[in-house]
Amino acid sequence: MTIEGFTRAQMAELPSRLLRDGRAANARVTCVTWQGREWTVKDFSPRNWWVRTFLAPFLLGHEFKILQKLTGVAGVASDSFVIDRHAIAIAFLPGTPLGKKDPAEISTQFLEEMETLLQGVHDRGVVHLDTRGTGNWLVSPEGKPLLIDFQASLTTGWMPASLRRIIELVDMSGVYKKWKEWQPQTMGEDRQARYEEALYWRRKWVFEGYFGKRKRRRARKKRKY
Numbered sequence: 001m002t003i004e005g006f007t008r009a010q011m012a013e014l015p016s017r018l019l020r021d022g023r024a025a026n027a028r029v030t031c032v033t034w035q036g037r038e039w040t041v042k043d044f045s046p047r048n049w050w051v052r053t054f055l056a057p058f059l060l061g062h063e064f065k066i067l068q069k070l071t072g073v074a075g076v077a078s079d080s081f082v083i084d085r086h087a088i089a090i091a092f093l094p095g096t097p098l099g100k101k102d103p104a105e106i107s108t109q110f111l112e113e114m115e116t117l118l119q120g121v122h123d124r125g126v127v128h129l130d131t132r133g134t135g136n137w138l139v140s141p142e143g144k145p146l147l148i149d150f151q152a153s154l155t156t157g158w159m160p161a162s163l164r165r166i167i168e169l170v171d172m173s174g175v176y177k178k179w180k181e182w183q184p185q186t187m188g189e190d191r192q193a194r195y196e197e198a199l200y201w202r203r204k205w206v207f208e209g210y211f212g213k214r215k216r217r218r219a220r221k222k223r224k225y
Helices: 049-069 108-123 161-182 188-208 210-224
Strands: 016-020 028-034 037-043 080-084 087-091 137-139 145-147
Touching: 049 080, 049 087, 108 145, 108 161, 161 188
Parallel strands: none
Antiparallel strands: 016 028, 028 037, 037 087, 080 087, 137 145
């Protein structure tokens, strides 16, 4: 579905508030009100020439395509449009960052809904890849989980089934990490087993990857002294 949005010239006249100023190679993020609806605008125009010319079009184009794949997934702001080569607008999702909620308020039902949301993303052939923290998870005014910021996401349709399973499992470990911390008594053996398998693959990534090999060499050097 094509959304008729505002232009950069129009945006300059619209009500807006700063959400995150960003720095270096990060976008400036604002909330802009247009025809009674709020939009999150990611704008790289204040950044340097190299970022504006090369990085911004790639990052924005990538995220826009990801959001198009996720249209209709409950808990994801998939309505979006391109303002210009330096900025996109994404439907604003009002909510409280999960990290600012009292853990006592996080119920098993909420965690199940997080799991369902992320599974819906995976079913569309996308992995978020930044689910382990709480910054990209919001709690809606209705108490439902929301997932934002798909800039670092990947599509999985091209992956072999075995690799896709692993990367989806590691992605889901962001939910299971919180489950284990906040509601361990309701996690169950199956989720616990999947969480432990995800940790295994994450350790393989860390220890078998390039940086992991350097860490091992440093550790061996330390043992000599």
